Amino acid sequence: MxxxxxxxxxxxxxxxxxxxxxxxxxxxxxxIEIAYxxxxxxxxxxxxxxxxxxxxxxxxGHEIVGHVSAIGAAVTRFAVGDTVGVGCLVDSCGxxxxxxxxxxxxxxxxxxxxxxxxxxxxxxxxxxxxSQRIVVKDDFVLRISHAPEQLAAVAPLLxxxxxxxxxxxxxQAGPGKKVGIVGIGGLGHMGVKLAHAxxxxxxxxxxxxxxxxxxxxxxxxxxxxxxxxxxxxxxAGTFDLIINTVSASHVLDAFTMLLKRDGTLVLVGAxxxxxxxxxxxxxxxxxxxxxxxxxxxxxxxxxxxxxxAARGIVSDIELIPAQQINAAYERMLKSDVKYRFVIDSKTLxx
Amino acid sequence: MxxxxxxxxxxxxxxxxxxxxxxxxxxxxxxIEIAYxxxxxxxxxxxxxxxxxxxxxxxxGHEIVGHVSAIGAAVTRFAVGDTVGVGCLVDSCGxxxxxxxxxxxxxxxxxxxxxxxxxxxxxxxxxxxxSQRIVVKDDFVLRISHAPEQLAAVAPLLxxxxxxxxxxxxxQAGPGKKVGIVGIGGLGHMGVKLAHAxxxxxxxxxxxxxxxxxxxxxxxxxxxxxxxxxxxxxxAGTFDLIINTVSASHVLDAFTMLLKRDGTLVLVGAxxxxxxxxxxxxxxxxxxxxxxxxxxxxxxxxxxxxxxAARGIVSDIELIPAQQINAAYERMLKSDVKYRFVIDSKTLxx
Numbered sequence: 081m082x083x084x085x086x087x088x089x090x091x092x093x094x095x096x097x098x099x100x101x102x103x104x105x106x107x108x109x110x111x112i113e114i115a116y117x118x119x120x121x122x123x124x125x126x127x128x129x130x131x132x133x134x135x136x137x138x139x140x141g142h143e144i145v146g147h148v149s150a151i152g153a154a155v156t157r158f159a160v161g162d163t164v165g166v167g168c169l170v171d172s173c174g175x176x177x178x179x180x181x182x183x184x185x186x187x188x189x190x191x192x193x194x195x196x197x198x199x200x201x202x203x204x205x206x207x208x209x210x211s212q213r214i215v216v217k218d219d220f221v222l223r224i225s226h227a228p229e230q231l232a233a234v235a236p237l238l239x240x241x242x243x244x245x246x247x248x249x250x251x252q253a254g255p256g257k258k259v260g261i262v263g264i265g266g267l268g269h270m271g272v273k274l275a276h277a278x279x280x281x282x283x284x285x286x287x288x289x290x291x292x293x294x295x296x297x298x299x300x301x302x303x304x305x306x307x308x309x310x311x312x313x314x315x316a317g318t319f320d321l322i323i324n325t326v327s328a329s330h331v332l333d334a335f336t337m338l339l340k341r342d343g344t345l346v347l348v349g350a351x352x353x354x355x356x357x358x359x360x361x362x363x364x365x366x367x368x369x370x371x372x373x374x375x376x377x378x379x380x381x382x383x384x385x386x387x388x389a390a391r392g393i394v395s396d397i398e399l400i401p402a403q404q405i406n407a408a409y410e411r412m413l414k415s416d417v418k419y420r421f422v423i424d425s426k427t428l429x430x
Numbered sequence: 431m432x433x434x435x436x437x438x439x440x441x442x443x444x445x446x447x448x449x450x451x452x453x454x455x456x457x458x459x460x461x462i463e464i465a466y467x468x469x470x471x472x473x474x475x476x477x478x479x480x481x482x483x484x485x486x487x488x489x490x491g492h493e494i495v496g497h498v499s500a501i502g503a504a505v506t507r508f509a510v511g512d513t514v515g516v517g518c519l520v521d522s523c524g525x526x527x528x529x530x531x532x533x534x535x536x537x538x539x540x541x542x543x544x545x546x547x548x549x550x551x552x553x554x555x556x557x558x559x560x561s562q563r564i565v566v567k568d569d570f571v572l573r574i575s576h577a578p579e580q581l582a583a584v585a586p587l588l589x590x591x592x593x594x595x596x597x598x599x600x601x602q603a604g605p606g607k608k609v610g611i612v613g614i615g616g617l618g619h620m621g622v623k624l625a626h627a628x629x630x631x632x633x634x635x636x637x638x639x640x641x642x643x644x645x646x647x648x649x650x651x652x653x654x655x656x657x658x659x660x661x662x663x664x665x666a667g668t669f670d671l672i673i674n675t676v677s678a679s680h681v682l683d684a685f686t687m688l689l690k691r692d693g694t695l696v697l698v699g700a701x702x703x704x705x706x707x708x709x710x711x712x713x714x715x716x717x718x719x720x721x722x723x724x725x726x727x728x729x730x731x732x733x734x735x736x737x738x739a740a741r742g743i744v745s746d747i748e749l750i751p752a753q754q755i756n757a758a759y760e761r762m763l764k765s766d767v768k769y770r771f772v773i774d775s776k777t778l779x780x
Contacts, residue, residue, distance in 0.1 A: 178691055186717065317538070341533070347713060349710075349714075354707035361700045361722075363722025364700055365724055367722060372712075372713025373717050374714050
């Protein structure tokens with residue numbers, strides 16, 4: 081079946097309307113009519129070949145929400161009409177240690193991304209959520225229990241939400257813990273909401289004085305403008321955990337110095353230019369660590385969606401028609417969005 | 431009381447004989463006649479002012495073993511004649527969270543180093559183990575239960591031993607775990623012995639083909655010459671823990687790539703020139719971490735000494751008279767020692 085999508089035929093071309101095909105649902109497949117799809121910075125990196133390995137045509141999008149329109153014969157957990165989501169991955173080997181532990185994002189054989197991943201389906205690589213419909217193996221489909229009117233704002237939870245939720249859980253954010261979130265953008269604004277909801281003392285770090293009030297409104301107990309050395313110094317040695325969502329190259333030492341003994345600075349983005357080499361002494365003298373974290377597994381993504389639904393947590397979004405995707409990319413590059421663009425998928429047919 | 435020591439009056443002067451004084455033992459003090467003192471690379475960095483803050487005269491030495499010759503009235507755990515040790519620290523605040531947890535090395539107020547630390551005793555900073563006698567608060571004195579003939583080779587356990595033992599324990603080296611030790615010198619040769627004794631699958635990394643047989647003899651199950659890319663690649667993604675004892679600037683990515691998901695690269699030395707900035711992608715895509723670790727606390731140092739005594743583990747040493755300290759420093763700079771110089775303290779009086 082042929083459906084409408086939005087994508088690009090080459091790295092140096094803007095995105096535009098495309099016709100793509102989706103497989104007919106197999107026994108374990110769920111067919112989803114997409115209602116909304118968030119725009120993630122990874123979409124831009126991939127479609128513009130800023131990361132290696134992009135295959136064209138490229139249809140990005142891995143923050144997908146919609147409704148089930150058909151199911152395969154062996155599907156028992158979903159029914160037509162269910163509200164569901166699809167995140168960053170649509171398959172994994174299912175055999176390795178990471179898959180066995182429900183950490184499919186770290187699949188030893190490599191997870192299959194929702195776009196630009198290997199698939200037997202035409203054209204040989206997966207095509208993402210900037211499209212009217214998607215067909216996904218049931219094990220990689222998530223249940224959404226938010227209120228119907230929240231659906232557009234739920235979409236970014238599938239990447240921005242889980243990318244911050246997973247390290248917050250893994251490094252045990254919660255009551256009695258002091259947690260920092262660096263960068264108040266698509267990921268960071270979710271990090272602040274989630275850390276606060278988990279009961280942690282939540283401090284937002286922003287380089288911009290203008291975001292101070294906004295960050296408080298998101299749930300930060302305190303906001304630190306990272307350019308102000310005295311504000312930073314007042315927090316030296318006090319954090320259990322800092323989630324750093326900034327992928328632009330910057331001095332990590334400014335944040336490692338704020339960690340307690342045994343604290344961890346978790347990077348969820350990788351810079352295109354290396355960060356200045358982190359000083360080792362602040363690690364040695366307080367047994368601190370710098371770690372990385374990648375999205376989350378399927379079970380944890382479901383847990384995050386349920387956690388958010390129970391508390392009414394969604395992303396702050398700007399809803400756009402598909403025809404504004406290229407303009408949205410330019411605004412995203414200038415951080416001119418609060419805090420996530422979401423495509424209204426019904427406009428794909430216009 | 432005046433005793434003989436070996437130290438320097440300035441950064442650019444060689445070490446030579448000095449007369450220093452020790453306080454008379456107070457109620458909680460233990461007076462120790464030093465039998466042996468190991469030579470640590472930190473001694474050289476400090477005495478030559480390669481690190482900031484050295485005060486002169488400087489008497490280095492924090493790998494001390496000897497015998498109790500007097501005790502204060504309130505000392506109950508030690509008696510005259512006991513064989514004891516003193517490591518890198520001789521005091522801490524005793525009040526902070528780290529001290530309360532027995533992690534005095536991370537004292538929030540700063541531990542008092544065995545040399546170059548603040549003290550009310552003349553000359554206002556602590557003087558270390560290159561001396562005939564030392565007087566130390568009983569809480570910082572360690573019990574040694576090795577055989578008497580092993581005593582010289584026990585000395586390096588007090589720094590080189592605990593510096594590798596502590597991260598091996600903290601990151602849970604043991605049966606079923608694959609552990610790497612990078613660098614086969616003073617610290618690394620102890621790391622190999624200890625990881626092996628803990629039951630971990632132990633792999634030694636050396637840049638030098640010539641150390642392959644030696645590293646096996648120390649207890650390594652396997653030895654990897656880190657210059658050989660194919661040997662390194664064969665271990666990609668397989669280590670739970672790698673302890674990196676090399677403080678010269680080098681590419682850390684070569685080792686982070688060898689870690690499993692959730693594995694940790696622990697640095698126990700800080701380079702004078704920064705390491706090339708570590709790549710972030712290998713951290714993000716496997717939730718790996720780069721951490722630091724500093725010696726160990728008093729309780730853990732005692733545990734390590736008892737662990738080693740029960741298994742007959744000591745350092746491999748070259749025993750020298752005090753008069754050869756300067757020559758030993760030059761050889762240490764060329765890594766020309768297997769694997770630790772230890773000063774025979776009775777030669778201080780010669």
